[in-house]
Amino acid sequence: xxxxxxxxTCVDRFLNYVKYDTQSDEESISFPSTEKQxxxxxxxxxxxxxxxxxxxxxxxxxxxxxxxxxxxxxxVPPIAFIAHVDTSPAVTGKNVKPIIHKKYKxxxxxxxxxxxxxxxxxxxxxxxxxxxDIITTDGSTLLGAxxxxxxxxxxxxxxxxxxxxxxxxGQIKICFTPDEEVGRGTEKIDLKKLGAKYAxxxxxxxxxxxxxxxxxxxxxxLKFIGKNIHPGYAKNQMINSAxxxxxxxxxxxxxxxxxxxxxxxxxxxxxTTMNGLEEATTLKIIIRDFExxxxxxxxxxxxxxxxxxxxxxxxxxxxFKVVNQYRNMWEVLKKHxxxxxxxxxxxxxxxxxxxxxPIRGGTDxxxxxxxxxxxxxxxxxxxxxHSQLEWVAVQDMExxxxxxxxxxxxxxKRS
Numbered sequence: 180x181x182x183x184x185x186x187x188t189c190v191d192r193f194l195n196y197v198k199y200d201t202q203s204d205e206e207s208i209s210f211p212s213t214e215k216q217x218x219x220x221x222x223x224x225x226x227x228x229x230x231x232x233x234x235x236x237x238x239x240x241x242x243x244x245x246x247x248x249x250x251x252x253x254x255v256p257p258i259a260f261i262a263h264v265d266t267s268p269a270v271t272g273k274n275v276k277p278i279i280h281k282k283y284k285x286x287x288x289x290x291x292x293x294x295x296x297x298x299x300x301x302x303x304x305x306x307x308x309x310x311x312d313i314i315t316t317d318g319s320t321l322l323g324a325x326x327x328x329x330x331x332x333x334x335x336x337x338x339x340x341x342x343x344x345x346x347x348x349g350q351i352k353i354c355f356t357p358d359e360e361v362g363r364g365t366e367k368i369d370l371k372k373l374g375a376k377y378a379x380x381x382x383x384x385x386x387x388x389x390x391x392x393x394x395x396x397x398x399x400x401l402k403f404i405g406k407n408i409h410p411g412y413a414k415n416q417m418i419n420s421a422x423x424x425x426x427x428x429x430x431x432x433x434x435x436x437x438x439x440x441x442x443x444x445x446x447x448x449x450x451t452t453m454n455g456l457e458e459a460t461t462l463k464i465i466i467r468d469f470e471x472x473x474x475x476x477x478x479x480x481x482x483x484x485x486x487x488x489x490x491x492x493x494x495x496x497x498x499f500k501v502v503n504q505y506r507n508m509w510e511v512l513k514k515h516x517x518x519x520x521x522x523x524x525x526x527x528x529x530x531x532x533x534x535x536x537p538i539r540g541g542t543d544x545x546x547x548x549x550x551x552x553x554x555x556x557x558x559x560x561x562x563x564x565h566s567q568l569e570w571v572a573v574q575d576m577e578x579x580x581x582x583x584x585x586x587x588x589x590x591x592k593r594s
Contacts, residue, residue, distance in 0.1 A: 189335035211357035247351035255349025259375035262329030263359035290318030325564035329381035336583035383558035392537035427488035511548035525585035
């Protein structure tokens with residue numbers, strides 16, 4: 180049973196962590212993509228060491244790792260809890276001004292800046308939040324709950340376990356990563372150093388979420404090459420690559436493979452960027468589906484449409500490259516059912532109804548699972564992330580702390 184007198188620290192920690200600007204940069208080729216992420220990471224390492232985790236440290240890449248020693252005689256597999264420190268490149272994370280809306284009474288939440296409103300119609304989880312304390316921004320920045328809420332919850336769970344040695348657990352590994360938001364969160368991670376057998380990312384949304392299935396993902400880099408010449412003398416000579424790219428985009432399926440028209444288990448192809456001049460235009464196209472073999476089908480379709488587009492512009496050509504991004508982590512997790520099962524049991528033990536659904540996206544857990552560390556995702560309470568309308572409930576954060584502690588207890592009991 181969780182100590183009812185325990186004074187949670189996750190909110191105070193969270194309000195401190197969001198002061199750090201840790202926005203990552205998808206255009207950067209360095210690692211981490213922004214050095215400023217390391218400022219929070221270095222302080223987290225110091226904080227863990229001060230708490231008593233003697234091996235706590237940040238490596239040269241910005242990964243923070245630490246060990247909470249086991250306090251049981253049983254042989255329990257080391258498990259890790261992981262969260263990322265960076266925030267989305269989409270919206271600034273500088274000068275975040277959090278607001279706590281005490282005892283939310285229901286209805287839309289109006290933010291002070293930019294006339295922004297968190298609408299119940301767009302945030303159905305708000306319907307169950309009456310009486311909760313809701314943390315938002317002032318509307319000028321994102322909040323950073325994705326994923327500083329997860330960081331704060333893991334830190335608080337460690338604090339609880341240190342303060343309650345009667346709660347038996349195996350070796351607990353802590354890991355905070357950079358660059359998750361730009362898809363590079365596991366690029367330099369040293370799993371041997373981490374030393375975990377299984378792990379959980381604490382990066383989900385609604386209370387009760389246990390996610391063990393993601394999209395499989397590739398990206399196509401498609402370059403159309405035309406011919407440039409002074410437009411005053413271009414007749415019968417210029418081949419404008421932008422027009423080839425436009426013809427290709429117009430030919431993409433709109434009712435079956437577009438993100439705007441798909442849901443649930445349906446896959447899609449999506450043009451994310453288009454850059455170029457008359458001579459050459461490059462498209463980046465992400466491909467997503469829960470069934471990995473379908474990615475190849477979509478890639479074949481894209482190349483077929485690229486050939487048709489080029490055929491309309493004699494003398495042009497294209498270059499087609501497929502970049503492997505991540506795979507559906509269920510392909511790994513189904514071989515280790517206890518990892519997800521224990522998270523579900525933890526929810527049930529705490530009276531939470533588990534929410535099991537596939538993620539229409541990916542997590543670091545996708546890559547970690549295929550790197551040999553089976554890693555489902557559990558809720559952190561964050562909502563409307565990557566926007567100025569981001570919010571998190573204090574009570575959900577505190578419940579996430581309880582879930583982390585309960586998972587640790589279950590691993591010890593079942594070993």
